[in-house]
Amino acid sequence: DSGVTQTPKHLITATGQRVTLRCSPRSGDLSVYWYQQSLDQGLQFLIQYYNGEERAKGNILERFSAQQFPDLHSELNLSSLELGDSALYFCASSARDRPYEQYFGPGTRLTVT
């Protein structure tokens, strides 16, 4: 158990809908990262937040957005969902002084039908 929690574990929704994935980092970790894992694209970095502020952006679609709240939990919002958005979404966290050690949550499996 990495100490990173994600909810929900599974999500099934229809095309065009909007969903929110939630992540709670390890206690004390300030950085949160979001990754998408799909058969087509493999594991891709989406976005990073550090202490509430966006720090880096990867291959994140404009339909997707994220934020990190004052209590350091983060949410990834996916809107106008398409079939191709079906994937495993992982959140990871790291400590301020050890950014190279990322601890991954269990993931949220999103299925778009």
Added chain:
Amino acid sequence: ELKVEQNPLFLSMQEGKNYTIYCNYSTTSDRLYWYRQDPGKSLESLFVLLSNGAVKQEGRLMASLDTKARLSTLHITAAVHDLSATYFCAVDFDTGNQFYFGTGTSLTVIP
């Protein structure tokens, strides 16, 4: 372009045999990571390599990093069935600590 390539993509090996998984990356970095993923599960950190020449070993797995060649290897010694999983390398290209992952190597150890 920032790219991380692993080979082989699939590896089927007999118990007791040795093998090596290779991870090449496109641009200078001295930070490389190895993860293991079991089917339907999250990623488990195996090794963190932070300098040229770094070598780390844990049980039957040993990882090394050659930053000049932009190459890391994950060596498996005397494989056992429990090592069956997908192994990913990831590189931090110093662009904000986001990891760039390789394609993964799906390892199956056959009794």
